[in-house]
Amino acid sequence: MAFTLEEIVRRFGGEVVGDPSHRVGSLAPLDQAGPLQLAFLANPKYLSQVETTQAGAVLISADDLSKLAARDGRNFIVTPNPYAYFARVAQAFIDLAAPKVAPGVHPSATVDASAQVAASAVIGPNVTVEAGAVIGENVRLDANVFVGRGTRIGDGSHLYPNVAVYHGCRIGERAIIHAGAVIGSDGFGFAPDFTGDGDARTGSWVKIPQVGGVAIGPDVEIGANTTIDRGAMADTVIEECVKIDNLVQIGHNCRIGAYTVIAGCAGIAGSTTIGRHCMIGGAVGIAGHVTLADYVIVTAKSGVSKSLLKPGMYTSAFPAVDHADWNRSAALMRNLDKLRDRIKALEAAVAAKTPDET
Amino acid sequence: MAFTLEEIVRRFGGEVVGDPSHRVGSLAPLDQAGPLQLAFLANPKYLSQVETTQAGAVLISADDLSKLAARDGRNFIVTPNPYAYFARVAQAFIDLAAPKVAPGVHPSATVDASAQVAASAVIGPNVTVEAGAVIGENVRLDANVFVGRGTRIGDGSHLYPNVAVYHGCRIGERAIIHAGAVIGSDGFGFAPDFTGDGDARTGSWVKIPQVGGVAIGPDVEIGANTTIDRGAMADTVIEECVKIDNLVQIGHNCRIGAYTVIAGCAGIAGSTTIGRHCMIGGAVGIAGHVTLADYVIVTAKSGVSKSLLKPGMYTSAFPAVDHADWNRSAALMRNLDKLRDRIKALEAAVAAKTPDET
Amino acid sequence: MAFTLEEIVRRFGGEVVGDPSHRVGSLAPLDQAGPLQLAFLANPKYLSQVETTQAGAVLISADDLSKLAARDGRNFIVTPNPYAYFARVAQAFIDLAAPKVAPGVHPSATVDASAQVAASAVIGPNVTVEAGAVIGENVRLDANVFVGRGTRIGDGSHLYPNVAVYHGCRIGERAIIHAGAVIGSDGFGFAPDFTGDGDARTGSWVKIPQVGGVAIGPDVEIGANTTIDRGAMADTVIEECVKIDNLVQIGHNCRIGAYTVIAGCAGIAGSTTIGRHCMIGGAVGIAGHVTLADYVIVTAKSGVSKSLLKPGMYTSAFPAVDHADWNRSAALMRNLDKLRDRIKALEAAVAAKTPDET
Missing domain, CATH: 1.20.5 (Single alpha-helices involved in coiled-coils or other helix-helix interfaces)
Structure with a gap:
């Protein structure tokens, strides 16, 4: 499969400089690409590679193109964001190459009669879909996925093997949820009911029922073995286009603002609100009941114990030394x-x- | 479904002040509750809300009740711990409302002929129960749960989807184990068997067999994707009423004392003993082979490298700043x-x- | 089952001092062992226990044996590394005692017709093996394991329940992968495609396709619920005899050098290279795009933000105090x-x- 540059800009935007009928069939780095491949320049410091590349065409910004000494006989697609453009084209090539999976319910799956499953959905081996659940168009549920009663999975979502979504949750459109993630487990809440002190203490922890759900917006990605707890009364909320890495814990009744990214091994305790466009570094810990403003950046391994109400970068980690x-x-x-x-x-x-x- | 206040105190204790025949059917916060709802006052600073609430009845302590200006024509249930009382009543309402699941073994489950499964147990889709395992009365094993050979699951326990309990473990009564948790995986132990230094080093790590099990007491709750390793020789032990959050790691041969709570993302290395009634904060790390006394509190993100032999609160974390x-x-x-x-x-x-x- | 000391040294090496025809059938600590048991002395400070032990034979180094006052009528196996020797013999006894699992594919498993499964492999209940996957000799796939299309599992490997290995990965010989581990999930990579600032910001994160795989060498052990992401273009690489504990996160395009051990809850961000024979402590965080030399030790809870190019021990953690x-x-x-x-x-x-x- 190969596409003319004209076909590509018709689908993804941008402008061809050079021969619009030139065809490319895959992507490669500037220094490895050949005449049938598309390369990209995201960082101006590699501009000299554009001068010498054998690539059939190069994704480039107008500004960088203007700095090129010689561009005769070369082909470009001019776009303000070559890296994002590359990602979109790469995804399209991958989708074309991927084996097609036929829609339908695998015979080993257990789907309750009252669940609604779109005819275009792919329900894999040993999947369980409980009563009243709704599985949208073109959803893909891989092997052993569990969808609890009344939970809704938005159109175009892909749940990888062994994902468990408890009852009463909503997953938005185009979600990608990686293997082993758990959505909607009980929040961690117990009322102390003890009397006496020291060795004489008696009583127990009384579980606070967790009757909220988890509401996840569109275009969210959730990493492998990440856990997001259901709310105690109201929902835990993950807004649109939030990206969460592996092994992240999000407590009950948190709200994560749109476009925020959370790196691996981070933990966010209950009832915390994180703004939009935040960046939470790897292994960051954030206390419960605090608020982070929009555009807050917390660097890796830092701990947040109080609200951070101004945009900016915050840190509390030391680098290892001798x-x-x-x-x-x-x-x-x-x-x-x-x-x-x-x-x-x-x-x-x-x-x-x-x-x-x- | 609604219950008179008298029916409620007959089941949960406490004393009615007001009309014992008044009926309530659900719970709500003081400022939102109506005449058919039960509210509660746990924090005296909201006492003024009790004066104005529309709730059909309020759970309250005797002390707080005595501070109320006007209580004529109002209904109360007086209890020393309104919050715990609320939790118990809420759980009862939820249990009543939850869809009943019929006992029995799902046809897609694989249960070894030598396993004992109580007739009252619910064995879900694709569950595996190996030889010699014992599944107690009213146990619920959700989809894809794995119970290894010889493992015992105590009466009334609920294992959520994709929980794996390896062979030779014992889970106490009324356990709640959330999705993806792993109980009884091998402890992390290897004998170095190398000779030479630097680039000339040869040899390998030799696995130390892990032949202990995991013994979990009654009334324990374990969070999603938490891992508890089996012991090397003797068992790893989790005592009664321990509450463990999501993504917690507990190493081989640890002992966690009764009533201790461990928040999310904490990690406890092997052979460490934690006392009773401890509180381990989120993302705390505790070294191996140390001892924590009863009533030790370790604040979130702190690291413990030595034994803490006195009750008290311990810290080593900084809050993030600019x-x-x-x-x-x-x-x-x-x-x-x-x-x-x-x-x-x-x-x-x-x-x-x-x-x-x- | 019992073996003569001569049979043991024939299989595991070392030299018998005493009666080569003496038989032992299990292992026990020096202070608990009886005449039919094998004990070991790994730490010279317990030398006095060797004088008094009732063990049928003791694993001991030549140096420690020479320090013994009386050894008449006693049996020893002399080996330079009694602890590793103990581990190997213990494993052999355990393997003999373990119930034999018949090779074959469980009827509830879903194995694609184009997958190659060795006749000696054990494919458990509800396992999924996708198209083109290759399952080697004597491999054991426990309940609910998922093996994606084209993935190869090396001879003698054991994948515990609910392990998911995505498509296009290679697992080496004799791997042990514990329950819930995820191998080959997408790396965390998104190109920002936003315009405007503050509340006026529009756009989205564009997913960078992750088309590399994960390549794992022989004799690797991976802990429960650990996650290892696939590479973006090239593979994520785990070299031979690496040992990884539970709940560890390894980002895309990392390379972990041979014989390195990584303790629980550690997180390693993308494109980082760790040398051979390193020791990464529990809950350590390592930034992306850095390099650690061979023989680097990072102590528990420390954070690494820059390359550590010299062997040695590095730290940035404080111990908790009052x-x-x-x-x-x-x-x-x-x-x-x-x-x-x-x-x-x-x-x-x-x-x-x-x-x-x-």
Whole structure:
């Protein structure tokens, strides 16, 4: 399969500079591409590679194109965002190459008679769809996926193997949920019901029922083995186009604003609200009941214990250094008050000896 | 379904003040409840809402009730712990409303002939129960649950979809284990068997067989995708009424004391003992082979590398601050020894110039 | 089942001192072993237990054996590494005792006609093997395992329940992959395609297709619910004999060098290279696009944000201390620049008053 540059810009936008009838069939990096391949320039520092590339055509911004010394006999697609353009074209080539999966319900699947499954959906081996669930058009549920009663899966969504979505949740259109993710498990809430202290303490933790759901907007991607708890009373909410990596925990009644990205191993405790367009780094921990403004960036491994109400970048992590050096500083750090007291004493001593002229 | 206040106190305790024949059918917050709803006052700062609520009845402590200006024509259930009482009543309403699942083994399940499954148990689609396993009364195993050979699941337990419990483990009564949790995977133990150094090193890691099991007491809840490893020789032990959140890792041969709660993303390395009534915050890391006393609290994101033998609250986490500010302090922190040396030099200089009068 | 010491050394090496025809049938610690049991001395500080043990034979190093006062009438197997020897013998006893599982494909499994499954493999209940996958000799796929199209599972590997290996991956020989692990999920990569700022921002994240795979060498063990993402263009690579604990995240295009061990809850961001024989502690976070040399040790809970190009031990974690003490130091830490300024002022004051004699 190959497409003319004209066909590509008709579908994805941009403008051809060069021969619109030139055909390309795949993508490759600038320094490896051949005449039947499309390459892209996302970073101006590789501009010299564009001069020498054998690529059949190059995705490039108008600005970078204007800097090129020689472009005669070469082909370009001019677009303001070559990297995103590359991603879209690459996805289209992959979709064309992928084996087609026939719609229908695998004979080993268990689909309740009251569930609605679109005829275009692909329901894989050993999938369970409970009563009243609604599976949209072109949805793909891979092997062993579980969809609880009354849960809705939006059109075009793809749930990879072993994903479990509990009852009463809503997944938006075009969701991608990777293997082993769990959506709608109970939030972590218990009322203490103890009397007495120490060894004499008796009683127990009483489970707070979790009767909210999880509501996920369109175009959300959720990583492998990530967990998103259902709300206690109201829903946990993930807004549109949020992207969540693997092994992330999101507590009950959180709200994650649109376009926010959350990297792997992050954990967000219950009832926290994160704004739109935030970037939460890997292994970040965020306390419960706090609010992050739009456009907040929290760098990897940092911990957030209070609300961050202004856009900006926040940090509380140290980079690893030589172990012995670290231990020396860490010991002083634990005794900073003593250093401070020595400074105070020095200040007093110096002041006492300073005559009145100051 | 609705119940008189008298019916409620007969089941859950407490004392009616007002009309015992008043009926309520659901629960709601004080500021939203109507005459057929039960509300609760857990925090005295909302006492004024009790004055104005439309709730059919309010759960309240005797102390708070005594502070109310007007209570004529109002209904109360007086209990020392309105929040726990609320949780219990809410659970009962939910249980009544939940669709009844008929006991029995789903035809797609694979249950070994030598396994014992109580007639009252619900065995869902694609469940696997291996040889010699014992599934207690009223147990519910959801879709794709795996129960290994010889493992026992206590009466009244509920294992959500895709839970895997390896062979030779015991789960106590009334356990709730959320989707994707893994109980009884091999502990992480390898004997180094290498010779030579640097590039010349040869050999391998030799796996230490893990032949202990996991023993879990009654009334334990385990979160989604949490992992609890089996012991190397003896069992890993989780005592009664321990509550564990999502994505928690518990290493081989740990013992977690009764009533302890562990928040999401925490990790506890092997052979560590945690006391009773402890609270382990989110994303806390605890080293192997250490001991935490009863009533230890470790705040979120902290790391524990040594035993904590006294009750109390322990911390080693910083809250995220402005990135540039953090970096400035972090650079100084890495050079604390230089600051300390400057203080020393000053002390020497000041002492040298101080006459004998001091 | 019992074996003579001669039979054992014939299989596992070492040398018998004492009676080669003595038989042992299981293993036990020195202080609990009886005449039919094999014990081991790995740590010289327990040498006195060897003097008094009732064990039928003791695994011991030549050096430790030479320190024994009396060894008449006792049996030993002399080996340079008694602990590794113990592990190997223990595994052999366990393998003998384990119930034999007949090879074959469980009737509830779904195996594509174009997949190749060795006759000696055990394919459990509800397993899915997609088109073109290759399942090697003596492989064991437990309940609900998913193997995507074209993926190869090496001879002798054991995948525990609910493991998902996406399409186009290669698992080496003798892999052990614990329940719920996910291999080959999409790497976390999105091209920003936004215009405008603040509330006026429009656009979306465009998914970067992830068309690399995961290539895993021989003798690798992977813990429960661990996730390893597929590469964007090239493969994510896990070299031979790497051992990975539970709930670890490994990003796309990482390369983990041979014999490296990674403890639970660690997270490694994309395109990072870790050398051979490294030890990554629990809950360590490592940034993307960095390189760790061979023989690097990162202690638990530390964060790595830059390359560590020299072997050695690196740290950035604090141990938890009393909460109030910590908060006092943490407040000073956030104001280290003020302490530094006070030191500067003192230095200036002291210098100003110091006569020219210095």
